[in-house]
Amino acid sequence: MGCNVASPSPGRTKASLPKTLPVLGFAVIAALAAIAYAPGLSGGFLFDDFANLPALGAFGPVDNATTFWRYLTSGHADPTGRPLALLTFLIDARNWPADPEPFKRTNLILHLLNGCLLAFVLSHLGTCLRAPRAAFAAALGAGLWLLHPLFLSTTLYIVQREAMLPATCILLGMIGYLHGRERARTGRPWGVALAGVSIVTFTLLGVLAKASGALLPALVAVVEFAVLDTAVPLPRTDAGRRFRRAHLLLVVAPTLLLLGWLVFTGVRGVAFGIGAERPWTLGQRLLTEPRVLLDYLVLLWLPRPYSRGLFNDAYTASSGLLEPPTTLIALAVVAGVIGVAVHQRRRHPAAAAAALFFFAGHLMESTTIPLELYFEHRNYVAALPMFWPLALWLCAPPGSRAAQLEAPTLTLLRHGLALVLPLLLAGLTYVGAELWGNTTEQALLWAARNPDSPRAQAYAAQIEVTRGHPRNAVARLRSALAANPDEIQIAFNLIDAECAAGTRPDIQAAARALRSARVLGRLAYDWLGERLVSLQRRPCSGVDLDAIETLVDAMAANEHAKTSGGRQQDVLNLQGRLALARGDGAATLQYFNSAFDADPTPSTALQQAAFLGSMGYPALGLQHLDYFAAARARLRQPGFGMRWVHARLLEHQAYWDGEARRLRGILLADVHQGPTDAR
Numbered sequence: 001m002g003c004n005v006a007s008p009s010p011g012r013t014k015a016s017l018p019k020t021l022p023v024l025g026f027a028v029i030a031a032l033a034a035i036a037y038a039p040g041l042s043g044g045f046l047f048d049d050f051a052n053l054p055a056l057g058a059f060g061p062v063d064n065a066t067t068f069w070r071y072l073t074s075g076h077a078d079p080t081g082r083p084l085a086l087l088t089f090l091i092d093a094r095n096w097p098a099d100p101e102p103f104k105r106t107n108l109i110l111h112l113l114n115g116c117l118l119a120f121v122l123s124h125l126g127t128c129l130r131a132p133r134a135a136f137a138a139a140l141g142a143g144l145w146l147l148h149p150l151f152l153s154t155t156l157y158i159v160q161r162e163a164m165l166p167a168t169c170i171l172l173g174m175i176g177y178l179h180g181r182e183r184a185r186t187g188r189p190w191g192v193a194l195a196g197v198s199i200v201t202f203t204l205l206g207v208l209a210k211a212s213g214a215l216l217p218a219l220v221a222v223v224e225f226a227v228l229d230t231a232v233p234l235p236r237t238d239a240g241r242r243f244r245r246a247h248l249l250l251v252v253a254p255t256l257l258l259l260g261w262l263v264f265t266g267v268r269g270v271a272f273g274i275g276a277e278r279p280w281t282l283g284q285r286l287l288t289e290p291r292v293l294l295d296y297l298v299l300l301w302l303p304r305p306y307s308r309g310l311f312n313d314a315y316t317a318s319s320g321l322l323e324p325p326t327t328l329i330a331l332a333v334v335a336g337v338i339g340v341a342v343h344q345r346r347r348h349p350a351a352a353a354a355a356l357f358f359f360a361g362h363l364m365e366s367t368t369i370p371l372e373l374y375f376e377h378r379n380y381v382a383a384l385p386m387f388w389p390l391a392l393w394l395c396a397p398p399g400s401r402a403a404q405l406e407a408p409t410l411t412l413l414r415h416g417l418a419l420v421l422p423l424l425l426a427g428l429t430y431v432g433a434e435l436w437g438n439t440t441e442q443a444l445l446w447a448a449r450n451p452d453s454p455r456a457q458a459y460a461a462q463i464e465v466t467r468g469h470p471r472n473a474v475a476r477l478r479s480a481l482a483a484n485p486d487e488i489q490i491a492f493n494l495i496d497a498e499c500a501a502g503t504r505p506d507i508q509a510a511a512r513a514l515r516s517a518r519v520l521g522r523l524a525y526d527w528l529g530e531r532l533v534s535l536q537r538r539p540c541s542g543v544d545l546d547a548i549e550t551l552v553d554a555m556a557a558n559e560h561a562k563t564s565g566g567r568q569q570d571v572l573n574l575q576g577r578l579a580l581a582r583g584d585g586a587a588t589l590q591y592f593n594s595a596f597d598a599d600p601t602p603s604t605a606l607q608q609a610a611f612l613g614s615m616g617y618p619a620l621g622l623q624h625l626d627y628f629a630a631a632r633a634r635l636r637q638p639g640f641g642m643r644w645v646h647a648r649l650l651e652h653q654a655y656w657d658g659e660a661r662r663l664r665g666i667l668l669a670d671v672h673q674g675p676t677d678a679r
Contacts, residue, residue, distance in 0.1 A: 003128035003232050004186050022135035026119055029143035030112050032426040036147065037111075040156040040433035041104045043442070047310060048159045049100075052077075056089060057096030066653060073646040077162070077210075081642025084208040085162040103158040110164050111155045115146035117171035122388050124178050125223065128231045129349060136395040140418055141388035147425035148387075149432045150299050153309060154377040156436045163377045165209035170381060173202030173216045174223065177251075184243040185234055192239070192246045199250045212364050212381065217254040219381075222360050224251065226345045226353035258363065266368030274370040276560045277519045280317035282370055287318035289366045290330035292374050293359070299376070300383055303425060305432035306445060311459075312374035314452035334359070350389040358382045394418040440467060447476070454480060454487040461493050470500035481509060486516040492527045499540035507547045511554035524555050525570035532577050549578055565599040565636075572598060573608065580615055588612070589620050593627050600635050602628070602656040610663055618670035625664055 045053065052075075056062060059070040071090075075081025092102035119142035126134025145151075154160045176198020184191030199217060206213020224247065234240035269282035280288070292315070299307055318327040337355055345352035361382025365371055394414050398406065435442050440463050447453075447460035457480040461473035477494040484490055491510035498505040514524060531548055552574045561567035576591030592608045605628035612621035638644045650656060 003124065003182055022139040026139035026143060029146060029422050030115060032422060033112060033146045036426045036429040037108050037155065037433050039430065040436035041101055042437040043156060044439055045100050046157060052159050053089065054096045056093055056098065061095040062090060063094055069649055073642055073649050075642055079641035080208055082162055082210055084205060085165055088161060100158060104156055107155050107158060107161050107164065110168065114164065114167050114171060115142050118142040118145060118384055121171060121174050122385065125227050128228060131392050132397050133395045137391040140395055141391035143422050144387035144425060145384060147422055147429055149303050149305050149429040150376055151380055152429060152432045152436055154380045160377045162210045163380050166206040166213035167381045169202040169206035169209065169213050170216045170219060173198050174220060177220050181243060184239045185232060187239055192242050196246050196250050214258060215361060215364060217251045218258060218360050218363060219357060220251050221255045222356045223353060226356055227349045230346050230349060262363065262368050269368060269370060278370055279518060282368065284317045284319055285370060285373065287327050288373055290334045291318065291326055293334060293362060293366060294330050296379050300386055303428055305428045306435065306449065307376060308450060309446040311446055311450040311453040311456035312372060313455050314450060315374045317373060350392055354385045354389050357385050454484050454490050458489045458493045461497055465497050465500050470497050473497035474501050486513050488513045488517045488524055499543060504542040507542060507550055511550050514551055514554035515557050517558060518560060520558060520561055520567055525574065528552060528574050532581060545578065545581055552578060569595045569598040569604065585617050585620050589623055592624055596628065600631060606659055606663055613667045613670055618667040621667045625660060
């Protein structure tokens with residue numbers, strides 16, 4: 001695939017170089033990347049992996065059509081549920097728990113594939129620009145991206161396959177578009193159809209992996225604007241006019257719709273707020289993101305083996321144009337770079353394309369959608385052509401336009417850098433991958449590099465407790481809690497560390513954190529529920545039923561929890577479990593019924609009934625099932641998206657009816673074995 005354009009004059013290029021040499025060069029770079037990433041394949045699961053991958057076993061092993069469709073529709077991220085990403089996880093496991101290494105290996109293979117696809121795209125664009133040694137520059141530009149250590153936190157963080165797959169779809173869609181455009185430009189048939197089908201198909205597939213796949217039309221628009229429209233304009237023929245109409249319909253219109261939706265989201269966020277879970281306003285986010293983008297660019301152009309990693313919760317939001325002062329500077333720099341790129345696109349198309357592609361690649365995750373402020377994996381797509389302009393210069397032969405009036409020494413230096421830079425990046429990536437393969441060192445280094453991150457300190461403390469150093473964890477967490485008194489993850493981990501160290505925990509500090517925390521999520525419920533279960537198995541001085549009740553009462557008093565049906569359900573369920581631990585089954589049943597009413601779903605009722613049975617109260621479990629059966633008409637129905645599809649699928653398969661019948665049978669059998677509810 002390539003633009004059918006007149007070649008540069010033989011005197012300006014080394015035309016005699018074998019055509020297979022760039023392919024062999026890229027193969028060597030890909031092998032370097034595989035070697036560099038190898039130490040990280042032995043690492044374990046992390047954070048969001050545990051929130052997403054257990055779906056592999058949620059309905060039993062995925063070994064038949066029934067469980068396959070239940071699993072594929074079980075995603076809850078984005079309206080689509082990201083089913084394409086879920087589908088690819090089946091390559092690595094069909095049940096849970098699972099071994100992390102196959103997941104990481106598949107991620108690495110996908111990363112290498114993306115590098116190959118990027119080389120194809122850059123080679124085509126370089127040929128369109130009549131760049132000498134375009135294939136060499138494409139191999140080097142894609143190789144520098146492939147080897148860059150910044151993408152360790154995308155490739156070796158298993159769940160971020162959801163960020164890698166949209167890149168695959170974007171590159172495949174772009175290849176189809178470029179090939180179709182070239183066919184239309186040269187008068188060959190099916191050009192419009194190929195380009196249109198590629199854009200539509202791979203945008204849809206990209207969105208099914210992650211919402212950022214919707215960026216394909218915008219990124220194609222950037223490439224058309226910065227490179228193709230000037231270098232190889234469409235002819236004024238019927239085929240050219242048809243292609244322009246298709247471009248307007250399938251590229252420009254979706255891009256404008258996306259921009260309009262982002263503007264609407266921003267206006268709505270400014271006018272009505274974005275919820276209590278974020279410690280900043282949408283206006284502050286918009287002021288902050290230019291600083292974030294410049295931080296990303298520094299990481300891309302000044303690579304290092306270790307970065308912030310996954311802990312960015314302490315990133316300081318801008319509260320005004322001069323708070324901090326770098327806010328205004330960053331805004332000016334971003335606006336200036338975009339303006340220069342637009343103005344200079346005809347003289348420097350590759351550099352303009354790389355700059356505009358970078359900012360367009362951040363449209364969804366770094367503008368008006370109130371996501372967290374900073375994550376390295378957001379650069380995976382945005383930086384695809386980032387190093388192509390550098391590669392074009394490094395690979396340019398003597399006498400070419402890029403090397404006019406150049407001293408021989410500089411030519412040698414450029415070509416030397418073309419060899420040294422991949423080796424340098426491979427070395428940095430290898431060092432970083434070694435860290436990703438060592439959970440203990442990774443946690444401690446991330447904590448050291450992110451001293452103000454509650455997540456980083458809590459994670460490091462967990463590792464220290466696991467490795468037999470609870471007193472180190474206590475010291476770390478006490479300091480972190482003093483700086484972040486409303487962070488429940490620190491407070492809970494401090495209790496665990498103090499129990500492990502044999503000291504009496506400060507329950508009141510944890511209660512204060514629970515009362516004032518902005519976000520409770522499931523962390524509070526899961527931790528308190530686990531402590532109720534482990535009171536007898538793992539006793540700790542000062543952590544008894546009264547202490548747990550103090551914490552549950554603090555959770556109930558949290559103002560943010562009062563506005564969420566899910567969090568109210570958590571509180572009522574915990575109060576019921578406390579009552580059961582004190583032997584008051586009747587009160588437990590009342591709490592559980594109220595918990596179901598707070599957010600009525602079949603899973604809630606069945607889990608609570610099963611819990612009653614497992615604790616020796618099968619008759620109460622049956623009563624709760626009866627309450628659930630009488631309330632079926634007012635079950636909460638999920639809204640638009642994959643959650644709705646999943647609910648309809650389970651209804652069609654009569655899943656909940658079957659589970660309720662099975663559980664009822666077990667509880668009846670337990671009742672018939674003898675009365676246990678009176679104890």
